[in-house]
Amino acid sequence: MNDSGSYPIPGRIHRVEDVIQRSRFITTVAHAPDPDAAHAFVASIRDEFSDATHNCWAFVAGPPGSTSRIGMSDDGEPHGTAGRPMLTALLHSAVGEVVAVSTRYYGGTKLGTGGLSRAYSGGVVTALKQMPREEKVDRRSVSLTLSYSDVDSVQRLIEQREWVLTDEVFGSDVRLEILVPASEIEQVHALIADQTRGSGIVEVGT
Incomplete structure (x- = not known):
């Protein structure tokens, strides 16, 4: 957060897609002013992609880099390969009050722990770069x-x-x-x- 007390937040919901070794990754980011809003958004994505193999997520429901109100889930992926890399990407993004859900449709080829971490974090980084932003005062x-x-x-x-x-x-x-x-x-x-x-x-x- 800069000296003026303002910081960027998501301007609206934004979504990116990628196919990595036949697995389809759909990353959706949105504004999350508090943990309840973050969990509600996660639930809405789970409903939208209820047939997906995984709906992994992470959120920072506060100023950029703040760890006071955070959350994450691997949603069945190997421990530490999805939620943690996604959260790390959010914490280093300089964006506040943000939630990300990465939906995966398994394509038959295992990516390994390193490949999974790169796929999940990469989706978040790409989505945040393209996402419209607003200034939170x-x-x-x-x-x-x-x-x-x-x-x-x-x-x-x-x-x-x-x-x-x-x-x-x-x-x-x-x-x-x-x-x-x-x-x-x-x-x-x-x-x-x-x-x-x-x-x-x-x-x-x-």
């Missing part, structure tokens, strides 16, 4: 407590900065809940202090 939740006299000017600031207003609560004072790019958190403190002459309270979510 890491946003933090921020709570602003303001006097009524400052609300209009702060709301104009929110629009100008393209921060996301998620909630407004009006009581003895006004609380605005916003989402801000992580790289702009320090600017929030300075800008709100300037807009409110130091009276605004800024609380950053964990």
